[in-house]
């Protein structure tokens with residue numbers, strides 16, 4: 001349920017394994033607002049298994065490195081190179097592909113599979129279950145299924161219907177995404193993924209391909225805690241922010257603005273009976289480090305494999321308990337902890353602690369063993385390998 005990137009990948013994975021799948025999506029078309037783009041190596045491995053990888057790489061941009069900068073001085077502090085992961089994965093790089101492209105790609109593939117149906121414009125309002133089946137209610141329509149995957153995003157109706165608490169907190173500031181054609185790589189000499197620390201306001205810069213593949217940049221900023229949405233979205237404030245990331249006055253034009261609330265929350269449980277939570281329905285986090293969607297896709301893949309074994313009678317349904325037992329702690333340890341640490345690293349105000357953090361990054365980048373260990377964790381490869389062993 002929910003044809004975002006996680007729901008569509010879950011549906012495609014189940015359909016390719018031969019199961020009858022119905023994907024229900026509230027909206028008439030997939031939301032293309034700028035959210036995830038950074039796709040980590042273990043997620044690329046899954047997309048390869050699903051036969052999507054060539055198209056996915058073709059409509060995105062490949063980024064081998066990411067960089068930390070000190071924004072006020074424009075000093076490059078450290079460069080991390082995914083090529084150090086060669087031998088650990090067939091994909092020692094990230095691919096920056098906008099998440100709506102993945103959802104649309106998976107939905108198109110489902111259209112070619114006889115046992116799959118996609119119902120757009122079908123908002124689910126309730127569900128009922130007994131020990132044999134689940135009934136999903138969407139207006140006048142009712143759908144019955146052996147199992148339901150609730151991948152209906154952070155405000156998940158499924159999670160609410162199941163009465164599952166969404167534990168955690170919401171940050172007081174919001175994140176502003178400015179999409180611009182200004183070429184930061186040419187102007188600053190940075191790469192396609194950059195994290196710029198600044199005690200007064202940080203900026204992250206990412207290049208994406210865009211629907212026209214012509215290339216554009218997303219500049220992500222934190223807002224002030226006391227800044228209203230209206231002020232943050234005002235032309236003057238947006239141009240001032242672009243100025244603070246060294247864009248010359250004549251180039252401070254932009255294509256789109258998006259303002260997001262930011263949370264760190266994990267559902268108390270990832271399953272109730274025959275209904276599972278996956279992706280943002282199960283957990284949300286700040287986007288620094290590009291981990292949220294990636295972890296959701298790992299869950300979708302994992303769950304599809306478990307359901308397949310149970311539905312084909314190859315495993316006892318008790319196997320399904322391993323989903324929450326494995327995925328919830330992995331999300332807390334690898335996604336929640338890392339994204340909070342990433343945010344702190346960018347916003348540190350205390351000068352000595354700031355300098356210490358920069359020194360730590362320089363030391364990590366300079367030491368081949370620690371460099372690789374850092375990337376194993378930051379890319380979620382360590383989490384993916386642990387999931388297989390657990």
Ligand SMILES: Cc1cc2nc3c(=O)[nH]c(=O)nc-3n(C[C@H](O)[C@H](O)[C@H](O)COP(=O)(O)OP(=O)(O)OC[C@H]3O[C@@H](n4cnc5c(N)ncnc54)[C@H](O)[C@@H]3O)c2cc1C
Nearest residue numbers: 002004006026035036038124153279280290291292293294
């Ligand atoms: C600025 C920003 C940048 C980000 N960057 C990254 C990144 O680089 N890498 C990364 O891994 N993550 C990133 N994220 C996080 C990422 O966007 C989310 O983790 C991702 O969207 C989760 O996908 P999902 O399919 O679980 O949920 P969603 O994308 O929210 O999709 C849920 C779907 O369910 C549908 N739906 C909702 N309610 C119902 C209902 N009642 N009935 C039927 N359908 C319903 C919705 O319409 C939607 O299509 C970023 C987030 C933001 C805000």
